Amino acid sequence: MALELKQIQEILQKPKKAQTIRRADLLQKRLRFHTETNILLSDSNMPTTVFLDWVKTLLPKDKYNIFLQLFKFPLPTSAVVEDVYRELERVFYSRNSSSSYQFTTSELEEDWANYRINNLHEPEIWKTEGWKKMQVSPNSVLIVDLPAEQNSFRPEPYFYWLEITDVIDYETCDGTCIHWIVFRQPENRVAVFDDTYIRVYELDENKLKIKALVTEVEHGLGFCPARFFWSTKLNEKSIDLKKNPITKELSNLDWYLFFAISKQHLDLYAPYPIYSAYEADCNFENNETGDYCDGGFLRNEKGEYKVLADGTYERCPICSSKRITGPGSFVEVPVPNQAEGVADMRNPINITTIDKDSLKYNVDECTRLRDDIIISVVGSGGTVSEKEAINETQVAANFESKTSVLNSLKTNFEQAQKFVEDTICKLRYGSDFISSSISWGTEFYVFTVTELYKKYETAKKNGMSESELDAIVQQIIEVEYRNNPQVLQRMLILKQLEPYPHKTLDEVLKLSEKNLLDPKKVLLKLNFSSYIDRFERDNINIIQFGANKTLKEKISVINKKLLDYVTEDQKAAAAGAEGAQQREGAASTSQES
Numbered sequence: 374m375a376l377e378l379k380q381i382q383e384i385l386q387k388p389k390k391a392q393t394i395r396r397a398d399l400l401q402k403r404l405r406f407h408t409e410t411n412i413l414l415s416d417s418n419m420p421t422t423v424f425l426d427w428v429k430t431l432l433p434k435d436k437y438n439i440f441l442q443l444f445k446f447p448l449p450t451s452a453v454v455e456d457v458y459r460e461l462e463r464v465f466y467s468r469n470s471s472s473s474y475q476f477t478t479s480e481l482e483e484d485w486a487n488y489r490i491n492n493l494h495e496p497e498i499w500k501t502e503g504w505k506k507m508q509v510s511p512n513s514v515l516i517v518d519l520p521a522e523q524n525s526f527r528p529e530p531y532f533y534w535l536e537i538t539d540v541i542d543y544e545t546c547d548g549t550c551i552h553w554i555v556f557r558q559p560e561n562r563v564a565v566f567d568d569t570y571i572r573v574y575e576l577d578e579n580k581l582k583i584k585a586l587v588t589e590v591e592h593g594l595g596f597c598p599a600r601f602f603w604s605t606k607l608n609e610k611s612i613d614l615k616k617n618p619i620t621k622e623l624s625n626l627d628w629y630l631f632f633a634i635s636k637q638h639l640d641l642y643a644p645y646p647i648y649s650a651y652e653a654d655c656n657f658e659n660n661e662t663g664d665y666c667d668g669g670f671l672r673n674e675k676g677e678y679k680v681l682a683d684g685t686y687e688r689c690p691i692c693s694s695k696r697i698t699g700p701g702s703f704v705e706v707p708v709p710n711q712a713e714g715v716a717d718m719r720n721p722i723n724i725t726t727i728d729k730d731s732l733k734y735n736v737d738e739c740t741r742l743r744d745d746i747i748i749s750v751v752g753s754g755g756t757v758s759e760k761e762a763i764n765e766t767q768v769a770a771n772f773e774s775k776t777s778v779l780n781s782l783k784t785n786f787e788q789a790q791k792f793v794e795d796t797i798c799k800l801r802y803g804s805d806f807i808s809s810s811i812s813w814g815t816e817f818y819v820f821t822v823t824e825l826y827k828k829y830e831t832a833k834k835n836g837m838s839e840s841e842l843d844a845i846v847q848q849i850i851e852v853e854y855r856n857n858p859q860v861l862q863r864m865l866i867l868k869q870l871e872p873y874p875h876k877t878l879d880e881v882l883k884l885s886e887k888n889l890l891d892p893k894k895v896l897l898k899l900n901f902s903s904y905i906d907r908f909e910r911d912n913i914n915i916i917q918f919g920a921n922k923t924l925k926e927k928i929s930v931i932n933k934k935l936l937d938y939v940t941e942d943q944k945a946a947a948a949g950a951e952g953a954q955q956r957e958g959a960a961s962t963s964q965e966s
Contacts, residue, residue: 374552374553374567374568374569375567375568375569375570376553376565376567378583381555381565381574381583382582382583384541384542384555385541385555385563385576385580385581385582385583386581388541388542388555389542390540390542390543390613391542393611393613393614394537394538394540396611396614397512397537397613397614397615398512398537398538399419400512400607400614400620401509401510401511401512401537402417402419402420403420403423403623404508404509404511404617404619404620404623405417405420405509406420406421406424406448407448407450407451407453407454407619407623407626407630408451408454408508408509408619409451409509410447410451410455411446411447411448411451424627424630425441425444427627428440428631431631436638439638439641440634440635440638443634443637443638444634448630449629449630449633449634450626450629450630450633453626453629453743453746453747454508454619454626456747457618457619457746457747457750457751458504458508458618460747460751460775461618461750461751461778461779461782462504463775463779463817463818463819464779464782464783464786464813464817465499465500465504465813466817466818466855467783467813467814467815467816467817467818468814468816468817468818468851469812469814469815469816470812470813470814471810471812471814472496472809472810472811472812473809473810474794474798474806474808474809474810475806475807475808475809476802476805476806476807477804477805477807478805481802481805481806484527485798485801485802488801489794492529492531493531493532493797495790495794496790499786499789499790502534503534503602503786503789506534506602507602507603507617507785507786508617508619510534510536510537510602511602511603511605511615511616511617511620512537512601512602512603512614512615513534513535513536513537513601513602513603514534514535514537514540514543514551514554514556514599514600514601514602515532515533515534515535515599515600515601515602515789515792515793516532516533516534516535516554516556516566516598516599517530517531517532517598517599517793517796517797517800518530518531518532518533518571518598519571519590519592519800521588527801527802528800528801529801530796530797530800530801531797532793532796532797534602535556535599539556539557540554540555540556540557541555541556541557541563542554542555543555545601545613547612548601548606548612548613549600549601549604549788550596550600551566551597551599551600551601552567552568552597553565553566553567553568553597554566554567554597554599558573560575561575561576561578561580562574562575562576562587563576563580563583566597566598566599567597568594568595568596568597569591569592570589570590570591570592571588571589571590571592571598572586572588572589572590573586573587573588573589574586574587575587592800593803594796594799594800598796598800600789600792601613601615602615602789603615603616603617603785603789604784604785604788604789605617605781605785607620618750618751618778618782619750621749621750622746622749622750625742625745625746625749626746628742629739629742629743629746632735632738632739632742633739635735636735636736636739639731639732639735655669655689655691655692657689657690657691657692662674664679666689666691666692669688669689669692670686670687670688670689671686671687671688671689750778751775751778752774752775752776752777752778775817775819776815776817776819779817779819780815783813783814786813787811787812787813790811791809791811794809794811795809818848818851818852818855820848820852821852822849822852822853825845825848825849825852826849828845829842829845829846829849832845833875839875842875843874843875846868846874846875847865847868850864850865850868859916862916863914863915863916866915866916866927866928867905867915869928870901870905870915870928870931870932870935871898871901872891872894872895872897872898872901873890873894873895873898876898878898878899881895881898881899882895893936893939893940893943894936896939896942896943897935897936897939904935904938904939905935907938908931908934908935908938912934915931918931919931
């Protein structure tokens with residue numbers, strides 16, 4: 374339904390979603406507080422004030438003042454959140470991601486392939502700007518817009534993320550789909566998007582009344598070219614508010630930040646012990662100047678403390694040398710009054726240090742909170758548990774846990790990308806666009822290379838089959854070289870060419886001595902790299918070789934040639950040995966003569 378001018382005017386004066394927009398803004402500011410690496414208080418003033426007001430209720434005034442001195446940007450929580458998102462970035466690396474688009478002609482399909490890369494900067498924009506918006510602006514809105522003037526044969530629609538703070542009002546049916554939206558634009562203007570028009574109006578100085586219509590385009594989509602970027606709702610009552618991966622851990626991040634700074638507070642005292650001793654009984658007097666000692670400091674004949682040029686009090690030359698000179702605090706204890714029957718049982722000098730268990734508790738609690746936050750967000754089996762020994766059942770459970778988190782994450786991106794691309798294709802190609810299919814995959818590189826090598830070692834030690842070991846090696850190669858397609862392709866080919874891939878050279882030699890292996894394949898295993906180099910010198914690199922053949926035929930041809938090299942070297946070695954024997958025999962005959 375197209376909004377009428379009267380309706381737009383009422384929206385500007387009394388927006389219905391103003392409170393929801395404020396709540397969304399507050400939520401995103403809390404996310405930024407823990408996520409962004411800020412260096413100034415002004416960058417996150419409001420959430421900082423809220424956090425410090427909470428801390429103020431927990432600490433006495435003197436401790437709170439020290440807490441304020443230790444509260445510095447960037448905050449410790451930004452490093453924790455960075456570790457979380459480093460794990461979640463695996464959503465961009467799937468073995469079976471795919472996308473397909475159907476048009477009435479192949480020419481249009483080619484045009485779209487170029488347009489989405491060169492004009493929309495896809496798919497990289499989802500890995501860069503989209504990833505950042507997910508972290509700090511999950512309540513942002515995806516807007517598909519048209520340029521003011523069309524300069525080519527076809528329309529050139531584009532999209533962008535609109536911050537929720539720029540939205541004046543909107544109407545939605547399910548928390549994601551938007552019926553219409555009104556939002557601010559530069560130069561005292563406001564944009565109105567609905568299921569019929571894309572319009573821009575100029576406002577008066579008070580920004581409450583429409584002054585003039587600037588542009589109006591009938592887009593013909595039948596729906597509003599805008600939707601909320603993130604789909605996951607905060608809860609059933611707040612479907613317009615969006616929940617990103619760390620939203621549920623905001624309270625725990627506050628608690629972690631409190632503990633991390635409290636630990637720093639304790640660290641101020643831990644290195645410096647407290648010394649206590651009896652009050653010094655000093656009767657120093659300077660007969661010439663009239664100065665005398667009072668508690669380790671000098672007073673003049675008028676009873677005034679003597680102040681040095683640097684503003685400090687002058688110490689007594691006699692008893693001050695008996696006090697500590699290094700770091701720490703010194704406390705004087707009154708001397709026991711023996712006249713009143715108080716026995717002098719005190720150690721003359723005591724050293725009070727920080728309790729070791731208290732120090733350990735603070736360190737352990739910070740580590741526990743950090744680990745709990747990471748595991749809660751990314752799933753069990755994150756990097757925090759790499760040091761722990763786990764069995765195969767736990768490995769499988771960890772895999773499922775982390776995969777489930779990534780699947781939830783990628784679904785939000787898939788839905789956002791599909792909406793943007795379908796809308797742009799309909800605006801650019803009209804009825805010549807048929808449909809699209811977007812999948813970010815289901816098989817993610819959940820484990821690191823280190824974790825996979827440990828998994829391989831365990832599997833081999835437990836006597837798993839060659840096919841199971843092959844599957845793990847395949848994963849190792851794909852994870853190791855996922856960002857280098859050329860090397861990845863080469864390594865996968867070499868994997869199929871190398872004989873006895875799951876046996877070390879020592880294992881091969883031991884089995885060869887027992888005549889349990891093919892001698893030719895043993896020699897190929899021992900000199901595999903040099904034979905591959907020789908093949909590529911004689912022909913072409915193994916990736917390009919046999920490009921017109923099936924992979925099975927290609928591997929068969931290369932393998933046969935490698936074994937031919939082995940045969941040639943065996944014959945050459947045999948001929949050399951025979952020649953050496955003949956020369957040795959000839960030399961023996963000559964000596965006998």
